[in-house]
Amino acid sequence: MSSKNFLFTIVSLLPMLCSLPSQAQNLKVMSYNIHHGADAAERMTLHEIGAFIKESGADLVGLQEVDSLCGRSGNVDQMKVLAEITGMHYAFYRHFAYDGGAYGLGILSKYPIKEQSNKRITSMKNGRKESLAFLAVKLHTGKKELAFATVHMALDQATRLIQAEEVMHHLAGSEPVILTGDFNALPNTEEIQLISERLTFMDRGLAHTFPAAEPVKKIDYIFVSPSLLKKKSSTFVWKEIQYSDHLPLEAKLKL
Template sequence: MSFKIYFIVYCLLFLITLETSAQSLKVISYNIHHGADQNEVNSLEKMGEFIRNSNADLVGLQEVDSVCNRSGNVDQMKVLAEITGMHYVFLRHFEYDGGAYGLGILSKYPIINQQNDTITSIKNGEKKSLALLSAKISLPKGEEMRFATVHFALDQATRLIQAGETLAYLDSDLPVVLTGDFNAEPHTEEMELLSQNYTMADSNLGYTFPVVNPVKKIDYIWGSKDCFLQSPKIQIPLSIKYSDHLPLMADILLTCTSK
């Protein structure tokens, strides 16, 4: 066997071994706009059906209501968990309209624990905080990972602070998948900061906002740089108009379960 043929065979065997040992995950990041479409029509059940039919393993949700008057005093994460049959956690940003407003995670796999962190929010010159939600997930073969979701601010100065805080909070011995509405387009300084530690799943930079005729990419799925293979399969289903954002879906491979 010539060296060239041997090298090709070796590379193919290496890739097959790598994909066999890697953990395949279907991930969704979705800003659900308090369970309403762009016209404020309640669409929470449709969102749940979409997630269930997607066969997602992990879902990071932003703009989630918990028993708020505006969304019918419904515990939205509980409803979504019931529709999808998934485990769930919720973390509030703040009290709102008789209930709470925040972030949620759905997981097909058991959630070992929930980590509640806060990132800086600056409004009208006043320093406050927003939630950063992450959960330790037990994967099918007993491995563990950390899955997180976040919602960054509208102004860049605050987003830069938040990006640094996010990196610090998610510094972990476990591989991390980070989802969220980052309110920032690719190649901005804050996204470049996150890319020091994480690989962006969607290399094609598909638009996710607004839901009709989208013109911006502000929703992302990231994975730990040393444990993550860039996804060959990304979906932004244009027909899913249940929110004011489109959902971002990625089939990803984690090539390690600890650093």
């Protein structure tokens, strides 16, 4: 074939090639309250947690109750250890100083973290207004740029309602979004409904996530922007993984 005919063939095929659908990307997301790297009996399980996350093949993980250099968990930087075990990138943001170190939220990502956003949400302690961490990062999966965030909400509903509004305010302007966390709220509560007005609530099966041994309620969630759910998705609770007092929640998305 002459170079002229070859060029003509390529040019004629371009419209057909451009009309082909792009290959979907599978994305596995996890939310896991790791209970400062210990199980319900306070046995240290950080390395088991890391090995589990690695073997699960998770691409993005939102972690709650993470210690950094705290005496109770052996003065280790838990996010650094988990990143070393899994080979993933990581981010950490503290709620407050604790036991010689810090206590807060963490994120693991197979993709490089382009930007970390450290925000605060309202917390009430002994009648005083304080704050807790809200951690979000921006990253690119290779097919899509998105915001990935994690949160740990309060035990009382009045504070959770305030926190839910603040979380949605912090996420305003970020699209698409994946939000993970321990929300300490049941599915039919007002705060969960408030978040669901903008983000799609995964796990319609309402699988229980707490406590780990004999779970009786769902308080751990994964929310995603509706634009990420144009293809089939699914959720799964790892009932046999009891390295914490919570069970890990996983969502499989097709971008």
